[in-house]
Amino acid sequence: MKNTPDGNQLLSALLVSALRRSGMVAVAATSAALVAQPVFAEAAPEKSTINFKTLSYRDYQPSDDRINIDAESFLIQVPIAGQWSVTGTAVHDAISGASPRYHSSSLAQVKDTRKAYTGAVTRYFQQGSVTVGTAYSKESDYISRNYSIQNSWSTPSQNTTFIVGLGYTADQIIPNSIFLTQKEDKRVVDLALGVTQVLSQTDIAQVTYHHTRGRGYYSDQYKLYDARPDNRDSDSVLVRWNHHFIESANTLHSSYRYYTDSNDINAHTLEFDYVFNLPNQWSVTPLLRYYSQSAASFYYDPVANDPWADADTFGAPISVVYPLYAEGRFASMDQRLSSFGAITYGAKLTKHFGENWTADVKFEQYEQKGSWALGNGSDGLKDFGARSIQFGISHSF
Amino acid sequence: MQPTRLNKPGLPLLQKAIVLAVLAASTSACSLIQPVQPWEKGTLAKPEMIFDEDRLDSAYVEHTYSSKEAAFGGAGVGGGGCGCN
Numbered sequence: 001m002k003n004t005p006d007g008n009q010l011l012s013a014l015l016v017s018a019l020r021r022s023g024m025v026a027v028a029a030t031s032a033a034l035v036a037q038p039v040f041a042e043a044a045p046e047k048s049t050i051n052f053k054t055l056s057y058r059d060y061q062p063s064d065d066r067i068n069i070d071a072e073s074f075l076i077q078v079p080i081a082g083q084w085s086v087t088g089t090a091v092h093d094a095i096s097g098a099s100p101r102y103h104s105s106s107l108a109q110v111k112d113t114r115k116a117y118t119g120a121v122t123r124y125f126q127q128g129s130v131t132v133g134t135a136y137s138k139e140s141d142y143i144s145r146n147y148s149i150q151n152s153w154s155t156p157s158q159n160t161t162f163i164v165g166l167g168y169t170a171d172q173i174i175p176n177s178i179f180l181t182q183k184e185d186k187r188v189v190d191l192a193l194g195v196t197q198v199l200s201q202t203d204i205a206q207v208t209y210h211h212t213r214g215r216g217y218y219s220d221q222y223k224l225y226d227a228r229p230d231n232r233d234s235d236s237v238l239v240r241w242n243h244h245f246i247e248s249a250n251t252l253h254s255s256y257r258y259y260t261d262s263n264d265i266n267a268h269t270l271e272f273d274y275v276f277n278l279p280n281q282w283s284v285t286p287l288l289r290y291y292s293q294s295a296a297s298f299y300y301d302p303v304a305n306d307p308w309a310d311a312d313t314f315g316a317p318i319s320v321v322y323p324l325y326a327e328g329r330f331a332s333m334d335q336r337l338s339s340f341g342a343i344t345y346g347a348k349l350t351k352h353f354g355e356n357w358t359a360d361v362k363f364e365q366y367e368q369k370g371s372w373a374l375g376n377g378s379d380g381l382k383d384f385g386a387r388s389i390q391f392g393i394s395h396s397f
Numbered sequence: 398m399q400p401t402r403l404n405k406p407g408l409p410l411l412q413k414a415i416v417l418a419v420l421a422a423s424t425s426a427c428s429l430i431q432p433v434q435p436w437e438k439g440t441l442a443k444p445e446m447i448f449d450e451d452r453l454d455s456a457y458v459e460h461t462y463s464s465k466e467a468a469f470g471g472a473g474v475g476g477g478g479c480g481c482n
Contacts, residue, residue, distance in 0.1 A: 163473070388461060
């Protein structure tokens, strides 16, 4: 862009002021970073990009608010010497609200902040790229460190791209409840194998297989009598397909993910969004997502009247779960390990200002019910919902 | 505390076979696809045709879903964990 119109100067001032407020300018300048690397080979970016986004998130169940998250995140990607790029992200979350001690009952107040930084350096070659990345996340009760390397290469036609990624995550869980008395660790190794294929002039598809192998503390220290296996292995296959409609200039994004893990949870995720291109560089993208999971093998449903339950544990199957817990066997009453289905709908509104500025706002509504699961859903849990809104601004230069 | 129940060693063989078959099918299908020439890739280069084009959006979405659902990941390595799940 040769000249910077006044509108762009205003956006620039807004962006810088927002970054100063969030205290992220210094962090972003000193830390290289990435969010999960996109699984395709590409040439080195021609321009630098900065992106700032806020998230306001609230989840709830009937008559009770659960968790609120206010987050700000920043991304910078800078090309270097035509063959390299450096990417950095910084995220700050403020978490507050209430979390259930079992199922959807006995809400306990929580308040925390999370700071997370990621960094990555990519070297581009004639037919591919190599990315080395790291990530660090800190909450008062949880610290996570991640290291990853990813290699992608294309066929001479550039129509097929293969990707191999390896990651290692070392997490530390810090005691903050009566159920955890010492620091615990968790180690996860993950492998991603992907193929991206150009199908036609208007179609591109991608298949990714992702395996994770985790060892360490997987229980939830805040949940009542929660004891989970000290390993979790997972496998997932994600298939994505983007199709562009020439006549309308709109684009359909479709994806399906199958997930299975060693806790006996199988999950299906189906997602669609459709980019309507509107006049004057506006676009609107409605989205729809369906998710279903089966329950973990050691998950126990709520019961109406348990002989061992008292006023503090009303509705919990204490006479079943407590003996298992006391004997060192596995048990959990965590709603997230139950069998349920969930639907998300929403829309994103995007406005481009010339070639180099973009602003967007995205709204999402999420509803979760046991009866929406494929197969038998878990009984006795309260419905659960969430609502989020994002504001984003992006500039390339 | 020492859990006494034996942990299951990963995936059953059948599920691993399905995963490999999907990958193999996706790569062998490539030979059936008409190659697209470099000068025919204008549409494919549009931002909306790129997977995870808005990475901060993807990161928020992944983060909030993994805090309330058991399944996670799929798109690639990197990013690290959090105490929310």
